Amino acid sequence: MKFIISPLGDQAVHLEFGGPFHEETEKKIRTVTTVLDDKRPVWLVEYIPSYTSVTIFYDVHCFAKEEFPYEAVRLEVEKLFDHLEPIVISERRTVRIPVLYGGEQGPDLQEVAELNGLTLDEVIGIHTSGVYTVQMIGFAPGFPFLVGMSPRITAPRRSDPRLRIPPRSVGIAGGQTGIYPIETPGGWQLIGQTPIELFLPNETPPSLLRAGDQLEFFPITKEQYDAYREGDV
Amino acid sequence: MIRVVKSGLSDTVQDSGRIGYQQFGVIQSGTMDSISRRIANLLVGNEEGAAILETTLIGPKLLFEEEMLLALCGGEFTPEIDGVPVPMWKPIVVKENSLLTIGTATRGSRLVMAVAGGFDLPRVLGSYSTYLKAGFGGFNGRSLLKGDLLSVNKPNEKSKMMYKQLMDCKTTSYWTTRWSVAKQLRPFVRESYTIRVLPGRQKNLFTEQSQRNFLSSSFTMGSQSDRMGYRLHGPQLQLSEPNELLSEAVTFGTVQVPSNGQPIVLMADRQTTGGYPKIAQVISADLPVLAQAKPGDSLRFEEVSLYTAQQLLRQIERSILELRIGIGLKLYEGGIQ
Numbered sequence: 001m002k003f004i005i006s007p008l009g010d011q012a013v014h015l016e017f018g019g020p021f022h023e024e025t026e027k028k029i030r031t032v033t034t035v036l037d038d039k040r041p042v043w044l045v046e047y048i049p050s051y052t053s054v055t056i057f058y059d060v061h062c063f064a065k066e067e068f069p070y071e072a073v074r075l076e077v078e079k080l081f082d083h084l085e086p087i088v089i090s091e092r093r094t095v096r097i098p099v100l101y102g103g104e105q106g107p108d109l110q111e112v113a114e115l116n117g118l119t120l121d122e123v124i125g126i127h128t129s130g131v132y133t134v135q136m137i138g139f140a141p142g143f144p145f146l147v148g149m150s151p152r153i154t155a156p157r158r159s160d161p162r163l164r165i166p167p168r169s170v171g172i173a174g175g176q177t178g179i180y181p182i183e184t185p186g187g188w189q190l191i192g193q194t195p196i197e198l199f200l201p202n203e204t205p206p207s208l209l210r211a212g213d214q215l216e217f218f219p220i221t222k223e224q225y226d227a228y229r230e231g232d233v
Numbered sequence: 234m235i236r237v238v239k240s241g242l243s244d245t246v247q248d249s250g251r252i253g254y255q256q257f258g259v260i261q262s263g264t265m266d267s268i269s270r271r272i273a274n275l276l277v278g279n280e281e282g283a284a285i286l287e288t289t290l291i292g293p294k295l296l297f298e299e300e301m302l303l304a305l306c307g308g309e310f311t312p313e314i315d316g317v318p319v320p321m322w323k324p325i326v327v328k329e330n331s332l333l334t335i336g337t338a339t340r341g342s343r344l345v346m347a348v349a350g351g352f353d354l355p356r357v358l359g360s361y362s363t364y365l366k367a368g369f370g371g372f373n374g375r376s377l378l379k380g381d382l383l384s385v386n387k388p389n390e391k392s393k394m395m396y397k398q399l400m401d402c403k404t405t406s407y408w409t410t411r412w413s414v415a416k417q418l419r420p421f422v423r424e425s426y427t428i429r430v431l432p433g434r435q436k437n438l439f440t441e442q443s444q445r446n447f448l449s450s451s452f453t454m455g456s457q458s459d460r461m462g463y464r465l466h467g468p469q470l471q472l473s474e475p476n477e478l479l480s481e482a483v484t485f486g487t488v489q490v491p492s493n494g495q496p497i498v499l500m501a502d503r504q505t506t507g508g509y510p511k512i513a514q515v516i517s518a519d520l521p522v523l524a525q526a527k528p529g530d531s532l533r534f535e536e537v538s539l540y541t542a543q544q545l546l547r548q549i550e551r552s553i554l555e556l557r558i559g560i561g562l563k564l565y566e567g568g569i570q
Contacts, residue, residue, distance in 0.1 A: 006434065007431070007539055008434060008482065008484055008487075008514065009431060009484050009485075009486060009487070009514040009515075009516070009517065009542075010431065010514075010516055010517050010539060010542040010543050010546060011484070011517055011546075012482070012484055014434065014481070014482070020479055033256075045252060045253075046252055046253045046254075046255055046256065047256060048255050048256050048482035048505055048506065049256060050479070050480055050481040050482060050506055051479040051480065051481070052479060052481070053481050053482070055481065055482035055484075057484070060517075060543055060546055060547070061547070061550055064547075068540055068543065069543050070539050070540075070543060136480070136506065137256065137257050137258045138258050138480055138482075138504065138505045138506030139258060139480070139504050139505070139506060140258055140366075140367075140504070141254075141257065141258045141259045141260070141367055142257060142258055143258050145480065181258075182366070182367045184366065199258075199259075199367070201357055201358060201367075201369050202357075205254075205257050206254060206257050206259060206358055207257035207258065207259075210257075211256075
């Protein structure tokens, strides 16, 4: 398995696997994270996968006998992954996310429709017909970076970002769609809100979604939304 | 119990941070100045990773409702117990019903207070650190407020030994040792800092002029700086050509440059990933020093090799180990005073 290895500061190495949005790249990333989870090398602190890379944080003091810890960890990483073949991603988990579109929950739905010359229902139809892949989790706890949104419902970021975006809002920014797990400031156009929590601080793992998951949205009514929130679903 | 009589600017419970959850987007948090945290904990007999209280620029007033062993480390503050100045970088025993006023930062910006036993709080995702933005961890996920009551765990055997030996050193309002932590071990606090960096992963995307400017100019720390990141003002740093990057991992000390050309140094409460080009990376050995910078201070950056950075990190580890052994020896000889 080929990759380019370089340092991120003095306590992490960055493994780069090639172009984005290729299944080959994704397979290599999954291979690395699976092997790290299985083997848990003593020097491993943690790792962060992204679109095209995995950054591995290591404990410098585990290489007390070696002259140069970075060189030592580079050899360890090569030993672990050089001779591996990328795993086959056989089955993906599919997670279905209910969304209450428009109204108070999606104050920018109208604007997204107008920008694209569509009706509100058409925007909802297009957004719910997509199958999205979670490329990575980052930015905020449980926040999924998704690919797979139709170019027919793109919308630029708002010129005046909101200081406060309610948790679980579903938004669009450029060609991307995403869900804000916690309240943050942000410039995405908000088209709806899900009643489902994405960040689960008391569970393991603390995120509903994981890199590699497939995701679908489906529309719900206000009554259904309230029922979800009250735990009736 | 410790009662908050008056809150400071931002008083949060922190430890070594939330480790292992960044892949789920959960930020690491933890003390800004890790050396002061580790030393403060050593001074009261705690494990180095125990939860401490971190305070920024203006500290709180705390009433100790019972006798307690504590240590104050970090930037230079003006702490007092019942109106009597109290030294930093030493173990201190406070009497029941003592009022500790942390005061304000005269140099540096952050102080940590460790108490023997550590704070009795629930761990969230393996850590006591407060994550303000998501409102969890530490004390109810927030900064301390007037009226809050902090309970403290039972001190361990080491702390109890310290406690006993210190009882021979009574002064008017508190008990303390004759020695304090050597100056060389403390983060160097001043008004202008030279911070050592490694080249960032996207350094070469910047114009040669900008790369030179970054290392030759002085930057001022902006008022919008906080535990998440330091916003610096200085010469505009430009890319050779516009470049949209995909988000990738960032870390403590990453220097990223958004489109306005003004660098941001990512600190303890940083996001896990970022899409701005990274011009530099502060070496780990200098992060505790950088943690003491405050808005208005001036910063310069100096590039060193990765080899040097890792050797410096080892030196810090050795010094802390020596301190731990030193304290241990004094303690077992019965002469902690």
